[in-house]
Amino acid sequence: MNLRLFFSLVGASVLLAAFAHYFTDNEFFQFATSALAIIFLAAWLGKSTESVAHYAGDRIGGFLNATFGNAAELIIAFFLVKEGLFDMVKASITGAIIGNMLLVLGLSVLLGGLKYKEQNFNSRLAGHNASLMTLAIVALFIPAVFMRELAPVKIETLSIVIAILLIVAYILWLIFSMITHSDFLSDIEPHESEAVWSKGVSIVMLAVSTVFVAVVSEWLVHGVQHVSHSLGWSELFVGAFVIAIIGNAAEHSAALLLAMKGRIGAAVEIAIGSSLQIALFVAPTLVLVSLLLGNPMDIVFTPFELAAIGVATFITISITKDGATNWFEGVLLLTVYIILGTAFFFA
Template sequence: MKQKLFFTLVGASFALAAYAHYGTDLDLFKFITASLAVVFLAAWLGKATESVAHYAGDRIGGFLNATFGNAAELIIAFFLVKSGYFDMVKASITGSIIGNMLLVLGLSVFLGGLIYKEQKFNSLLAGHNASLMILAVIALFVPAVFMQQLPVAKINTLSIVIAVILIVAYVLWLIFSMVTHKDFLSDIEPHDGEPSWSKGVSIIMLLVATFFVALVSEWLVHSVEVVTKAFGWSEIFVGAFVIAIIGNAAEHSAAILLAMKNRIGAAVEIAIGSSLQIALFVAPTLVLISWFLGQPMNIVFSPFELAAIGASAFIAISISRDGATNWFEGVLLLAVYIILGTAFFFV
């Protein structure tokens, strides 16, 4: 009965968003209905992820959630790159990285910590995640440092070289963590209760929910641009915070839900794993795609974006490296996110 009611709400919210997108010219109405639909669709995706994680483990479940969640961002960013909106793409990449490390992880740790005094996850995995975050920060800082000393052509070549290295490093990390050393990085938290669906149905639900989340997210991005212009918000603030929060709605709900069920390992895998995937795979892939499209986008980020990414990585590493979390650490992550958001708002 609860599932019928839940899917009735999901269907109704999607139908309303579809009607608003195709049937009216009211941008604010489109924005509100699309936002409502994303909330219910993200809850559906979170439920599917939890069910898949029950069968495949929290590492693979979290990886699948991050991958499917980032697929929508990759598709939207592809069209932005094709249209030459490089600054918007870089801002959304920045927003995704810091949003997952600070907002998603912060809310997960805070709300989970209110229920459980201390939550633990694999400290070895946390250490490797920290090292990968440092690699991502180095890779983004180096082109910005050398930009003044190198011509545009060489900066573009350097960007391609760095992009290839990051993609190779990320693929090798997946092999290391899921094949050769998976036993060392395995889950340490119990899986209580029964999954909502069978293994096959869980995978189908994950795929279908991802499709609808991607579809409605695109509607929301189109409507949010007009709405934010009406409020006079800057492009970098819209890209780094508004669009990034919307694009990551799926990861938000899934990570928080799992953390509140004392499965902080899966929540960390979704939040940190998604940030790493954006920095080590999505951003480099967009650089290579832009090169094939004949209008290369370099990997040089603005000082504001680099400062935000560096600060986010620093606090996330400081909090997660010991493999244990509490609600106050969630407060610290959220405090840094609010500080960065306020700064970006005034840029």
């Protein structure tokens, strides 16, 4: 798409969302325009991170794509925590994890597989990703099991301990994967001949798009509760699928483009790396942030959410463990996502 046309669409969507937020009382219109603006802003953020990744290399580039792609989810979740909507926060975390592993990765594998019969990526990286996701499931499973046996204050303390341990584990994983063992986990894939912008402009674009995502995310949160009630949707479904799909827009755009260019390793790094970042860093960080806000949130997830994360992790590990993908494996991932979405809708 022509850059001038693209930024015209971004500007128009943000102005429409601002008009709805400041000059109308229709909360459904406010939510719809904010969601539209978030999607366009996430595409801008994704394009910026892809340009930065051109200068930073595959591993760091994939990490930056995942990190700034998760900016929308983190910012939206922060405002949800501030409003005390903990059930929706946990649902959005669940949705972001399964959305990246099933929807983003599924679409990337499917569309990339339609162009290339088989695409390969680092199988060692797939093995480490599997171990890290298993750690995340264990960390989320334990508080849910002990919830009935422990007093609320002890559950709160357990949540804090787990949150700190997960953050430490994630930081050590970054050191392991990007410093001490980076040569074992890298992929050699074709790069585009040139980036969209220069290095300096790419960094500025990344920062500005993130600021706009923060502003519009606050507008989105104001209307989400009214919309969920008026449509009869549960907070579980809204958080796990509606907000998560909107927040995942950046990963969608970046991962899909990379997969269709034959860079499935970078697409896998964005999709699975993003899920890992949410489970091991974003969710624990929100627990600690809630303490600073004076309204502590525990890390106890519902059986529905734990089942969804467990199922998504199981099939993702099964499909990626050999370091090769094809279009049919993308279909399998998307099928599981639709099954979970239907179940959450009726829950």
